[in-house]
Amino acid sequence: MKRNIRTLVKYLLLSSVTVVFTVLFYRIFKSKDFRYTDVQFGAKYGGVEPVAPQNVLAFDNEKIDWHDYDQIKQESMRTGPGEQGKAAYLNQAENHNYDALYKVNGFNAALSDKIAVDRAVPDIRHKGCKSKKYLKNLPSVSVIVPFHNEHWTTLLRTATSVVNRSPPHLLKEVILVDDFSSKEFSRKPLDDYLAANLTKVRALHLPERSGLIRARLAGAREATAEVLIFLDSHTEANVNWLPPLLEPIAQDYKTCVCPFIDVVQYETFEYRAQDEGARGAFDWEFFYKRLPLLPEDLKHPTEPFKSPIMAGGLFAISTKFFWELDGYDEGLDIWGGEQYELSFKIWQCGGQMYDAPCSRVGHIYRKYAPFPNPGKGDFVGRNYRRVAEVWMDEYAEYLYMRRPHYRNLDTGDLTKQKGLRDRLQCKPFKWFMKNVAFDLPLKYPPIEPGDFGVGEIRNLGAPELCVDSGFKDKDQIVGLKECVSDNKQRGEQNFTLTWHKDLRVKGKSMCFDVSDPNEKADVVLYPCHGMKGNQYWRYDVEKQWFLHGGNPRCLDCDPGQKRLYVKSCDEHSKTQKWRFENVNLTMIADWENIGVQE
Numbered sequence: 001m002k003r004n005i006r007t008l009v010k011y012l013l014l015s016s017v018t019v020v021f022t023v024l025f026y027r028i029f030k031s032k033d034f035r036y037t038d039v040q041f042g043a044k045y046g047g048v049e050p051v052a053p054q055n056v057l058a059f060d061n062e063k064i065d066w067h068d069y070d071q072i073k074q075e076s077m078r079t080g081p082g083e084q085g086k087a088a089y090l091n092q093a094e095n096h097n098y099d100a101l102y103k104v105n106g107f108n109a110a111l112s113d114k115i116a117v118d119r120a121v122p123d124i125r126h127k128g129c130k131s132k133k134y135l136k137n138l139p140s141v142s143v144i145v146p147f148h149n150e151h152w153t154t155l156l157r158t159a160t161s162v163v164n165r166s167p168p169h170l171l172k173e174v175i176l177v178d179d180f181s182s183k184e185f186s187r188k189p190l191d192d193y194l195a196a197n198l199t200k201v202r203a204l205h206l207p208e209r210s211g212l213i214r215a216r217l218a219g220a221r222e223a224t225a226e227v228l229i230f231l232d233s234h235t236e237a238n239v240n241w242l243p244p245l246l247e248p249i250a251q252d253y254k255t256c257v258c259p260f261i262d263v264v265q266y267e268t269f270e271y272r273a274q275d276e277g278a279r280g281a282f283d284w285e286f287f288y289k290r291l292p293l294l295p296e297d298l299k300h301p302t303e304p305f306k307s308p309i310m311a312g313g314l315f316a317i318s319t320k321f322f323w324e325l326d327g328y329d330e331g332l333d334i335w336g337g338e339q340y341e342l343s344f345k346i347w348q349c350g351g352q353m354y355d356a357p358c359s360r361v362g363h364i365y366r367k368y369a370p371f372p373n374p375g376k377g378d379f380v381g382r383n384y385r386r387v388a389e390v391w392m393d394e395y396a397e398y399l400y401m402r403r404p405h406y407r408n409l410d411t412g413d414l415t416k417q418k419g420l421r422d423r424l425q426c427k428p429f430k431w432f433m434k435n436v437a438f439d440l441p442l443k444y445p446p447i448e449p450g451d452f453g454v455g456e457i458r459n460l461g462a463p464e465l466c467v468d469s470g471f472k473d474k475d476q477i478v479g480l481k482e483c484v485s486d487n488k489q490r491g492e493q494n495f496t497l498t499w500h501k502d503l504r505v506k507g508k509s510m511c512f513d514v515s516d517p518n519e520k521a522d523v524v525l526y527p528c529h530g531m532k533g534n535q536y537w538r539y540d541v542e543k544q545w546f547l548h549g550g551n552p553r554c555l556d557c558d559p560g561q562k563r564l565y566v567k568s569c570d571e572h573s574k575t576q577k578w579r580f581e582n583v584n585l586t587m588i589a590d591w592e593n594i595g596v597q598e
């Protein structure tokens with residue numbers, strides 16, 4: 001018995017020592033591995049078949065506060081033009097090159113020269129971000145910034161903000177990819193400046209104009225860190241921008257993370273928020289659009305949320321995953337469509353994409369594009385068609401329906417892209433639409449539904465009176481007039497209840513809008529926004545009511561004064577009943593499944 005116990009104790013001791021040593025060994029090995037090696041994910045996780053990094057990191061999920069409080073304090077004391085992201089102005093004496101520089105940049109570049117390249121920007125993150133901790137072990141980063149004729153100080157401000165606001169041991173290098181710029185400083189003066197002031201930053205000069213897509217690829221090929229971060233050449237990284245971008249990638253390398261993009265105002269360089277987040281999307285002409293956050297996302301305002309489509313210019317992706325996806329399609333010319341290509345690939349080929357609210361980067365949205373068209377015909381159309389042909393399956397048709405000339409554009413060879421899709425066994429576009437961009441068709445239907453109803457709106461309490469958009473005073477209040485029987489003069493008495501669930505003057509983008517919460521509220525005409533709310537209308541065929549808003553009130557009128565208003569609904573009221581000339585009963589019956597939801 002005693003011997004048995006002794007054996008057991010010995011055994012227990014031995015095994016716990018083994019466990020302790022294994023864990024210790026693993027920690028030392030891995031933290032070293034993560035921080036100091038150039039080896040990329042593939043080799044690091046041993047061989048061809050990658051082990052998902054989240055399994056590895058589960059051993060070491062210690063989190064730390066990454067804020068550099070000394071730097072935050074120093075920056076908070078800075079004063080001068082544009083400091084703290086405040087709007088700045090040129091005085092008379094500084095104004096002489098305002099026009100000349102505006103013309104070639106599309107923003108107030110003369111003012112940029114007056115603002116320090118290391119100016120402080122305001123910390124406008126959600127306050128929860130300030131106490132958020134991130135994994136202690138994060139992968140290393142190469143920042144890639146393509147530029148074509150970027151203005152001197154905006155380019156340097158980009159590089160400086162990245163260097164200053166990134167933990168030095170995470171930032172391996174910044175590569176400025178000079179896409180054959182013709183401005184004088186772009187070559188030697190730039191190289192000299194970087195060598196003297198920003199040793200982690202170097203310029204890669206391309207021998208010919210390659211366009212932003214191939215310029216990003218050229219930078220990525222030179223990059224040696226574990227994560228690639230792409231930025232535009234007129235951006236400013238904000239406080240603690242890096243850890244929120246890197247953590248989701250450390251947890252799963254098949255992840256792309258985008259920062260929130262703030263606005264650096266093109267005239268004053270004021271730094272402000274664009275909004276507090278939305279999910280990226282597109283319409284069927286391939287205009288970039290945004291979808292609202294999901295209820296789940298709203299509950300966790302500092303957590304990364306899934307986004308179907310990236311805005312395009314600013315994102316982080318693991319080097320390994322980027323190259324598994326073959327980077328960008330090199331057949332995409334100059335710019336346009338690449339954000340769709342990469343987003344589709346990421347989602348359809350087993351990855352995921354997030355927006356990280358606690359990472360913010362300012363971007364100058366130009367007033368206008370100053371660069372001449374490169375004289376290559378409809379290169380954007382060709383790019384779109386390449387992306388559609390390879391990734392969108394039967395959904396490509398919806399694009400071609402709206403832009404029939406795409407069908408005749410020569411896309412060039414797509415063998416390589418289609419081969420990649422086969423090789424990685426990427427999912428069909430239908431899967432993407434059903435699982436990732438599931439709410440896109442409600443806002444941007446592939447085939448636009450018709451109208452729920454159209455024509456004259458006649459009151460049943462006073463059957464000689466019709467709603468008339470011409471009866472409006474200077475506040476654009478809609479009223480009533482004698483119904484016009486002559487079809488040709490119907491312009492002011494012709495309305496559509498569209499699939500956006502708004503009530504429009506037919507053929508115009510002017511909507512019936514009620515914002516007044518009082519008992520009797522006027523109906524005014526306002527440019528349509530397609531976002532329900534004040535412009536949300538429904539027609540109840542049985543009761544003959546026009547219902548307004550989420551907490552519905554009924555369209556009503558005072559026939560004597562020919563006034564129109566909304567009021568709480570009353571089953572017995574005759575003036576609340578309206579005959580809507582033509583209604584599509586089938587569509588109204590399917591109300592819930594068409595357009596925006598209540």
Ligand code: UDP
Nearest residue numbers: 146147148150179211212215232233234334
């Ligand atoms: N760019 C480039 N080559 C080009 C066009 C653009 O390197 O042929 C760079 C440009 O300098 C910027 C980025 O690509 O850093 C995105 O272009 P831009 O900012 O003009 O696009 P926007 O933000 O206005 O959509």
Ligand code: MN
Nearest residue numbers: 232233313364
């Ligand atoms: Mn830009």
